[in-house]
Amino acid sequence: MKSESIILEMKSITKEFPGVKALDNVNLKVVEAEIHAICGENGAGKSTLMKVLSGVYPYGTYEGDILFKEQLCEFKDIKQSEDLGIVIIHQELALIPELSIAENIFLGNEQAKKGVINWNETVSKARDLLNKVGLQESPNTLIKDIGVGKQQLVEIAKALSKNVKLLILDEPTAALNENDSENLLNLLMELRSQGMTSIIISHKLNEIKKVANSVTIIRDGQSIETIDTADITEDRIINGMVGRSLTNRYPERQPNIGETFFEVKNWSTFHPVQNERQIVKDVNLHIKKGEIVGIAGLMGSGRTELAMSIFGKSYGKKTTGEVYKDGKPLNLTNVTKAINEGIAYVSEDRKEYGLILMNDIKENISLASLNKIANNHVINDNKEYVVAEEYRTKMNIKTPSVTQKVGNLSGGNQQKVVLSKWMFSEPDLLILDEPTRGIDVGAKFEIYTIMNELASQGKGILVISSELPEIIGMCDRVYVMSEGEITGEVKKADATQEVLMKYMTNSRG
Incomplete structure (x- = not known):
């Protein structure tokens, strides 16, 4: 690693909050035109380190030095770091839904003369930037009318408009489906080939191995090591993150499954605004005491809508069907009634x-x-x-x-x-919607252990997850949804990614 090729060096960074030392003497070196991954458990200090770098936590609130292109940086705010070409895209996207793509790209960086915005120039430049990130949308499209994956690409276009030299992405694929994640990672690799330097914070170890040149592992606020990805394995990353090896990603489980206690019969619901659009179509499912049941399906298959509509009709219109608990019909017309009947719902959007x-x-x-x-x-x-x-x-x-x-x-x-x-x-029934999204492997293991403990107490658990290994590793039985319908029911012994994907891409119609 030649010193002249290092674009960023953070030396002995220490950051304290009341009662907590979030960063303790952290060191980081990033080489120009590489993708550098930062890994660590939730709470390890990854996002805090990037907020120090980008000026969200200004100079004077931390100890240590930041050198960017060998220049000592003392950023007072995020604007100063952006002026140098350091741009951060946070996990929670900072876009305004009611504004257009073009307006969002140039928000705070308006194409104006004497206080008057040149809209032709704004739209033209936005179109060029969208082409760079592979988006076909019109610059006049409202942000609320595009999906999360495309919104991530808009954020990158916005960063490119600021002449970015170092792009920081905090969990960029956490809320994306597989296809959108793939597009985003391919874009990062394309930008790298054009000389862009990126730092990516991610818990998805397979993605890190695919795109990153090197990985810095942070544990309990300290930098543990930086490794070239050519020499790295997922097990080594995990060992560095949690301080121990996780030989099994899923805790051992001895299921003690009882009688059926929860049933959903002929359940249907329609879109809350587009009243003629049926989202959930005639679904039937059951859960036994002590059983962990999965719902697999692609984005848009109706999994979350099904769960929310059961949980006190918190989603949908014209909902029909029956729900039974211990053979007794339930009247789940609102969330309070659902809670009182022993049903709990952990949303995918915490x-x-x-x-x-x-x-x-x-x-x-x-x-x-x-x-x-x-x-x-x-x-x-x-x-x-x-x-x-x-x-x-x-x-x-x-x-x-x-x-x-x-x-x-x-x-x-x-x-x-x-x-x-x-x-x-x-609760007697716990519905978990994407329970480990954006969570590191150590915390995932803890949550899986809690699920097993609840099941051993005779609770029923319904798990919605986009991660097929998680569904296969944790569930006793799996329902598969496609286009609002249950297209398959698979026993644990028969559950493979290939079998589940076959049902996920089929529809009964």
């Missing part, structure tokens, strides 16, 4: 539907079961604190205190808070 980010951990954990910690309709603060502490320990939530705001936690720890909330409600 920030939007699972948590109140400005509230603390204890308030989030008690949210679905306030009656358990209230005396005469007044919340008992001591009870709430004790319950939250119990789950903090049980779920290994990494935080100095349960009074910490949930918005300050890493994604994996936020997911553990959501799970804690629903476990405290003591």
